[in-house]
Amino acid sequence: MDSHHFNFHLNHNQAMMSHPPPPTSSPPQSVPGRRTPLGTVGLGGFFAQPHASSSHQSHSDENKPSTSSLMHSSEVSMPASSSATTGGKQKNRQGKSVRLNINARERRRMHDLNDALDELRSVIPYAHSPSVRKLSKIATLLLAKNYILMQANALDELRRLIAYIQSTTGAQPLDLASFPAAAKLQQLLNTPQAQLEQNASSSNN
């Protein structure tokens, strides 16, 4: 079943072309259409952590779908559901232009999010060939997580190996000056977790 998703990639691309494009400046996705489902990527494809509990997430609705592109941003349509009753008054109170601004902002935010996911996909080692369907959002995140865990494990193993070699051969400790990446790693490993998180948040801004 999973393989079908990959096999239909090209057909799907063609189909999506006929799909009415979003009314706004949504960036054309290089590989539009349905994404690789979770099962397809075999999450944990890199390295399955014992606690990598994919069971509860394997069949989630994850991100909810949304109103179609038919619903133009120019027309503020209320869903015929629960919130419509209370929302109607609020809508009247809000100017229409305010509502449109909010919608546009949210649309931009989602596009930014998708761009970031695309960047993440580009650095995750999975088949990037045109014949392979783009990873879904959830698959991208889970695969990235597993990849990070795998790299961390590999680094840890490497450190232990170096320590072992040094202890058995009596070799001089490495001069990390000539290994900037290793030096950085060493620094990270010696940094408390709280400090790391603080650094990360500050560097993002």
Add this chain to the structure above:
DNA sequence: ACATAAGTGCAACAAAACGG
């Protein structure tokens, strides 16, 4: 005001059901 969560409709697709 802004960010995030929730609700909604849609397209693409697979699998099941059906009829010849």
Add this chain to the structure above:
DNA sequence: CCGTTTTGTTGCACTTATGT
């Protein structure tokens, strides 16, 4: 058995509600 129709699932963009 094979082609067609129906049904269920998945993933998405978008809007709206809600929390801060």
